[in-house]
Amino acid sequence: MSASGLSTPTLARFKRVLRERRALDAEEASTLAASMGDVLSARADGQADDEHDPEGPTLSFEWSRLDAVQREAAADLHAVDAALSRLADGTFGVCARCGRPIGIDRLNARPTAELCIDCARLISG
Numbered sequence: 001m002s003a004s005g006l007s008t009p010t011l012a013r014f015k016r017v018l019r020e021r022r023a024l025d026a027e028e029a030s031t032l033a034a035s036m037g038d039v040l041s042a043r044a045d046g047q048a049d050d051e052h053d054p055e056g057p058t059l060s061f062e063w064s065r066l067d068a069v070q071r072e073a074a075a076d077l078h079a080v081d082a083a084l085s086r087l088a089d090g091t092f093g094v095c096a097r098c099g100r101p102i103g104i105d106r107l108n109a110r111p112t113a114e115l116c117i118d119c120a121r122l123i124s125g
């Protein structure tokens with residue numbers, strides 16, 4: 001029995017879920033990179049002047065939106081990688097703060113969780 005109390009098949013299931021999520025994140029990241037490249041070249045083509053070019057503000061807005069989505073995707077990728085490395089070293093499902101099992105319900109809802117619900121509440125509250 002591991003410290004997390006999770007069975008080997010359960011751990012294998014999380015590994016599969018996290019790997020699929022990683023693949024999706026990576027795909028999203030490359031789609032985003034392409035969209036951001038489009039915005040950049042649209043800006044360069046139009047020599048966009050945000051003051052006068054009607055397309056300017058739209059492109060700026062689109063850029064901020066893509067940038068925010070990209071940051072989110074990068075953060076998620078990071079969280080997924082961290083969870084996968086915890087799976088590899090046997091600490092997956094163990095609270096990083098108190099060392100108690102995180103609990104299967106929380107892990108099912110949030111496989112990247114590093115903290116048990118009590119510690120997460122303490123930290124966010």
Ligand SMILES: [Zn+2]
Nearest residue numbers: 095098116119
């Ligand atoms: Zn805890």
